[in-house]
Amino acid sequence: MTSTSLPGAATERGVMPAASVRGLSKTYGHGDTTVHALRSVDLDLAPGRFTAIMGPSGSGKSTLMHCLAGLDRPTEGTVSIAGTDITALDDDRLTHFRRDHLGFVFQAFNLLPMLTARQNIMLPFELAGRRLEPGATERIEQVIDVLGLRDRLDHRPGELSGGQQQRVAIARALAADADVVFADEPTGNLDSTASSEVLSYLRRSVIEMGHTVVMVTHELDAAAYADDVVVLADGRVRAHLETPSRDEIVHALEGGDR
Template identity: 70%
Template sequence: MTQTPLSTPVPHPTTPPLAASARGLTKTYGRGDAQVHALRGVDLDLPAGRFTAVMGASGSGKSTLMHCLAGLDQPSAGSVSIAGTNLEALSDDALTRFRRDHVGFVFQAFNLLPMLTAGQNILLPHELAGRKVDADVRARYDEVSAILGITDRLGHRPGELSGGQQQRVAIARALVASPAIVFADEPTGNLDSDASAEVLGFLRRSVRELGQTVVMVTHELDAAAYADDVVVIADGAIRAHLVDPSAEQLVATLRPGGATR
């Protein structure tokens, strides 16, 4: 008897791995009549290898959300995990080591040491951690520097660089350790429009070409347009989580009374 060949099973679409997630995230400041609810039970998943912008007006809770997600601030309630590690389960020392090894930071202020060259600033976290700058680290350093367009500026000190170049050095410093996630807090806040566009373009390239996960807090629509996903927060709660939004969707969502989730 001839057997009918089994059909090839159709693979089910896989859910992309998460770089970070939050469940029931709450942050409260003060007591009694002075109590402020900065976050109100936030649930959020951040897929790996994506560029996510977190948007909101001043006082919306967006920076508090980033600080809790990054382990820089402790939530009043709820949980945060990065690359599968629950941050609340870590001691203070373990959390410091975890951030050093798995989380990158880019801030509005460049925070470069003026007496060091750009290249020395980029590698400084490795040296402070007592890690050897081996061939793999050097290869990553060369790759990141090339993508960020600063290869010819590595021997210059910060005072010899433009604002945009300094921010690119700060981004390279965050990327060189191959972190699970990079948090960028208003990274273009001190830059003019041309330098801002350059920096945002390079952040997007780090996602496309290095597979990096980037989460950027911003209040600027032009900046959010560079992202793959946009999370809109208002009054401490997620109002919308848009995947590959169009400019029209962004504008409509940010309008008072706009769409939710």
């Protein structure tokens, strides 16, 4: 189904958006070298769903994710995560917010080679000096089982395949029960079989555990795993599609009407 979701649609349904931006703009450079990466973007992303952000090179999709995730500050506008305006936070508070509320999965798996899979999964807790809250151990064990890592926990990254390493990175992002997990081209370094495996596990984390996943991708096959697809062009939202077909995604990418 194609949705012409207007700003605030998630709120109108009585559900607070997992992430929300208003009037979001990002420019780089000055004068003749100015690049408008984002232009007054308004967007709500629903909780408990898998959203793919797509668009051609230079469309602003990575910039949008970086602003949503607090990795880059917008030139104008606001970004809210689970009701918190992160654009109002100073650098220290923003760093703590990212650590406590957001998860990240990137192309490069970013695992520490000297640590086992389990130690890599638990690393955010160690770095933050956080004790496991009641129920956290059970949740982490569920993440491990959902991602099929039970028999790989004592292996170091060098002993794991690329797909297994990416699953460990996903488990690390999910273990802390983040409000939103951001995945930036998470299958970019994987073959087609491993890519399908990783995307299936991301999908399961949404369906079985209620996580919110926002993924930047340029691959139609990857976007097919998502509930919703946001298509950007020239720094603007061209379409916000709800449970789209492959043909609807292609139509939006080619510049068709919403």
